[in-house]
Amino acid sequence: MTELQFGEPWFGIPWLDAVLRILIVVGVMTFTVIYLTYGERKVVARFQMRLGPMRTGPYGIFQGIADALKLLVKEDVRPRAADRWVFEFAPYATFIPVFLVLLVLPFARDWGVRNLSLGLFYVFAILGLNIVGILMAGLGSGNKYALLGGVRAAAQMISYEIPLVVSLLAVAMVAGTLDLNQIALNQADRPYVLLQPLAFVIFFTAMLSELHRAPFDIPVAESEIVGGYFVEYSGIRWSMFQLAEYASLWAFSIFGSVVFLGGWAFPMGDTWPWPWQLFLTFVKSLGFILVVMWVRATMPRLRIDQLMNFCWKVLIEVSFALLIVNGLFLYYGWPHELLALVNWAGAIALLAFIGARGARKARVSQYVGLYRREGVTAP
Amino acid sequence: MTIWPEEAIVRHRGETEFDFDTVDMTVNVGPQHPATHGVFRMLLTVDGEVVVDCEPYIGYLHRGLEKLSENADYRQAMGWWDRTDYLAGLNCEGAWCMAVEKLAGIEVPERAEYIRVIMMELSRINSHFMFFGAFGADVGSFGTSFTYAWRERERIYDLFEEVAGDRMFPTYFRIGGVTMDLPENFEARCRWLLGSIRQGLEDLDGLLTGNEVFVERCRGLSPVTPEQAINWGLTGPLLRATGIPWDIRKVEPYSIYDRLKFEIPVGTQGDVFDRWMVRLAEAYQSTKIIEQCLDEMPKKGLVLNPNLPKTLRIDSGEVYFRTEGTKGEYSVYLMARGGNKPYRAKLRSPSFCNLSALREMVIGNYVADAIIILGSLDIVLGEVDK
Numbered sequence: 001m002t003e004l005q006f007g008e009p010w011f012g013i014p015w016l017d018a019v020l021r022i023l024i025v026v027g028v029m030t031f032t033v034i035y036l037t038y039g040e041r042k043v044v045a046r047f048q049m050r051l052g053p054m055r056t057g058p059y060g061i062f063q064g065i066a067d068a069l070k071l072l073v074k075e076d077v078r079p080r081a082a083d084r085w086v087f088e089f090a091p092y093a094t095f096i097p098v099f100l101v102l103l104v105l106p107f108a109r110d111w112g113v114r115n116l117s118l119g120l121f122y123v124f125a126i127l128g129l130n131i132v133g134i135l136m137a138g139l140g141s142g143n144k145y146a147l148l149g150g151v152r153a154a155a156q157m158i159s160y161e162i163p164l165v166v167s168l169l170a171v172a173m174v175a176g177t178l179d180l181n182q183i184a185l186n187q188a189d190r191p192y193v194l195l196q197p198l199a200f201v202i203f204f205t206a207m208l209s210e211l212h213r214a215p216f217d218i219p220v221a222e223s224e225i226v227g228g229y230f231v232e233y234s235g236i237r238w239s240m241f242q243l244a245e246y247a248s249l250w251a252f253s254i255f256g257s258v259v260f261l262g263g264w265a266f267p268m269g270d271t272w273p274w275p276w277q278l279f280l281t282f283v284k285s286l287g288f289i290l291v292v293m294w295v296r297a298t299m300p301r302l303r304i305d306q307l308m309n310f311c312w313k314v315l316i317e318v319s320f321a322l323l324i325v326n327g328l329f330l331y332y333g334w335p336h337e338l339l340a341l342v343n344w345a346g347a348i349a350l351l352a353f354i355g356a357r358g359a360r361k362a363r364v365s366q367y368v369g370l371y372r373r374e375g376v377t378a379p
Numbered sequence: 380m381t382i383w384p385e386e387a388i389v390r391h392r393g394e395t396e397f398d399f400d401t402v403d404m405t406v407n408v409g410p411q412h413p414a415t416h417g418v419f420r421m422l423l424t425v426d427g428e429v430v431v432d433c434e435p436y437i438g439y440l441h442r443g444l445e446k447l448s449e450n451a452d453y454r455q456a457m458g459w460w461d462r463t464d465y466l467a468g469l470n471c472e473g474a475w476c477m478a479v480e481k482l483a484g485i486e487v488p489e490r491a492e493y494i495r496v497i498m499m500e501l502s503r504i505n506s507h508f509m510f511f512g513a514f515g516a517d518v519g520s521f522g523t524s525f526t527y528a529w530r531e532r533e534r535i536y537d538l539f540e541e542v543a544g545d546r547m548f549p550t551y552f553r554i555g556g557v558t559m560d561l562p563e564n565f566e567a568r569c570r571w572l573l574g575s576i577r578q579g580l581e582d583l584d585g586l587l588t589g590n591e592v593f594v595e596r597c598r599g600l601s602p603v604t605p606e607q608a609i610n611w612g613l614t615g616p617l618l619r620a621t622g623i624p625w626d627i628r629k630v631e632p633y634s635i636y637d638r639l640k641f642e643i644p645v646g647t648q649g650d651v652f653d654r655w656m657v658r659l660a661e662a663y664q665s666t667k668i669i670e671q672c673l674d675e676m677p678k679k680g681l682v683l684n685p686n687l688p689k690t691l692r693i694d695s696g697e698v699y700f701r702t703e704g705t706k707g708e709y710s711v712y713l714m715a716r717g718g719n720k721p722y723r724a725k726l727r728s729p730s731f732c733n734l735s736a737l738r739e740m741v742i743g744n745y746v747a748d749a750i751i752i753l754g755s756l757d758i759v760l761g762e763v764d765k
Binding site for chain 1: 404405406407412413414428515516517518519520521522523525526527530586587590591592593595596745746747748750
């Protein structure tokens with residue numbers, strides 16, 4: 001196995017090299033997020049037979065920049081009922097973990113801030129921290145909608161972290177490494193989505209949930225709790241939440257494309273130069289983002305108990321079964337083609353299961369009538 | 380500063396199926412809330428995510444319609460009635476006109492009757508499309524259903540503008556007929572519009588009805604039995620969703636509905652999903668009604684009774700006129716005691732009566748479902764608050 005490094009430090013000075021790379025990542029991320037908001041509005045508008053932003057520049061391409069400027073100069077309101085320090089620090093606590101994830105992602109061979117040999121593990125560990133900021137926002141805002149949103153977010157994100165991590169572990173078992181750069185390079189001839197489609201389905205579902213995207217946008221449900229945990233935020237702090245949301249969408253897309261779609265390496269390995277690799281990474285991650293937006297434009301929202309049932313009764317079982325099957329195949333050295341076949345069967349079965357639930361006969365919801373039977377006690 | 384005053388806290392100790400102690404929290408939904416469809420407010424008492432109690436507050440849009448009507452000429456008052464069910468203004472002014480005509484014994488020309496039915500059914504479709512869009516947004520489909528529904532609504536409004544000169548509140552009907560004849564190209568445009576509406580219905584059906592998430596959310600949610608529906612005074616699609624084929628257009632036909640062939644779609648469970656399906660089927664039946672009217676209507680003729688008095692004075696009498704509004708039974712009670720104004724005008728608004736069942740339906744469900752149930756009632760606050 002070749003040792004992959006992110007090249008020699010620029011100018012020969014390690015700390016200057018680190019600072020420069022971080023600055024580039026921050027700049028690219030900000031730009032990407034601004035254009036992701038614009039892109040989402042355009043894509044969703046397309047699904048909804050609208051035009052989307054058209055007035056700010058040709059085809060409204062400066063809309064994102066105009067929005068960002070507006071948010072920067074907007075008044076930053078803090079409600080009286082809010083817990084001051086918790087409230088003010090929450091946006092940063094949400095944003096920092098997302099940014100930390102970006103530090104290890106390989107955008108092309110030797111392109112990134114730092115290459116960690118435990119990169120995949122690092123991503124798991126850091127992503128879990130996101131919840132802290134959201135819970136802080138929910139509890140510190142002094143608003144009941146925010147509280148409901150924060151608690152929903154905590155329950156949802158902690159639950160979905162398990163299938164997410166287990167599905168990625170299944171891939172790591174096949175790859176034999178936790179180094180993201182190496183995982184990408186291993187897929188030079190065929191991406192892991194062909195070998196591990198079930199893991200991909202689980203990963204994608206859990207990813208939607210971690211990102212609070214439809215149909216799992218329960219913590220930010222606009223028609224129920226009006227934005228959830230960031231309902232009380234405005235101005236720059238609100239935009240930090242948006243930045244975190246879109247940055248994590250972007251980070252997850254790149255992460256997913258590296259782990260499942262071969263990242264920079266898939267069709268050509270490292271034989272082609274870096275602009276090609278960079279282009280591949282961006283195209284694949286844009287594909288991810290497009291599917292996420294597509295799902296958002298067409299799917300209604302699940303209810304919190306259905307969401308938790310789906311995680312604990314379906315996804316976790318399936319992901320652990322996947323882990324065991326992978327372990328058996330790798331231990332006994334059975335052929336990878338058979339493993340892929342089993343995985344495809346599993347993925348199709350999971351999707352068919354989800355589809356079949358829609359055709360079930362009517363069943364009265366668990367709680368309907370419970371309070372009615374026992375007599376309602378008005379407070 | 381705390382958001383839970385001590386006196387507002389209700390503690391449950393082993394009352395629920397959960398063993399641990401919980402504290403109730405009151406959540407105020409509305410009047411400025413995206414899911415309350417206007418200025419409606421409900422105070423939800425929640426135990427975690429489950430609604431324990433729901434207290435609706437109405438009256439934010441009260442304009443004193445009935446009193447206003449008692450102080451205006453029979454013909455002037457009509458404009459106010461547009462503003463009750465503002466999604467289908469023509470149905471409301473139609474109800475007022477027909478009530479006054481029945482009270483005064485005024486005849487309406489044949490062609491005007493057909494024009495009225497066409498316009499009222501278009502309004503019904505318009506109102507139902509608003510429901511499809513808003514309900515999709517309540518369930519959480521991020522406005523896609525909204526824009527799908529809006530396309531057809533926009534086209535219907537364009538047609539209204541061409542016919543009557545106004546989109547939302549046309550005030551097109553007159554006592555004894557309608558203001559003016561239809562424009563020349565009306566029939567062709569209306570037939571094209573019907574095709575577009577059917578396409579829109581199919582699109583919405585394909586977008587939401589077959590969606591697993593939508594079905595999971597709506598099926599079996601807040602089922603209402605026929606007995607409950609009758610006891611609560613539900614009418615319209617809510618009543619028909621429980622399986623009772625009660626439609627004033629069939630049961631007590633007014634205008635020319637007795638000549639038209641259409642079916643009354645009914646549900647079986649009375650749950651939210653059935654309410655959605657009943658409305659979808661009803662909008663389709665309305666297109667069939669309009670098609671028949673276009674075929675059968677006299678191509679020429681008067682649209683306003685020429686023998687109307689200069690001032691409409693009614694000596695005495697009273698009338699209770701029932702019509703099938705878009706939300707249910709929309710009835711007008713009028714009492715005359717001489718003069719050009721009604722002595723008493725009263726509106727039986729379907730939204731108001733349907734909304735009264737909200738508490739019973741919501742209690743015991745999740746907060747997210749409370750929003751959907753409210754959406755499935757399809758209330759219009761102009762009609763609730765009068």
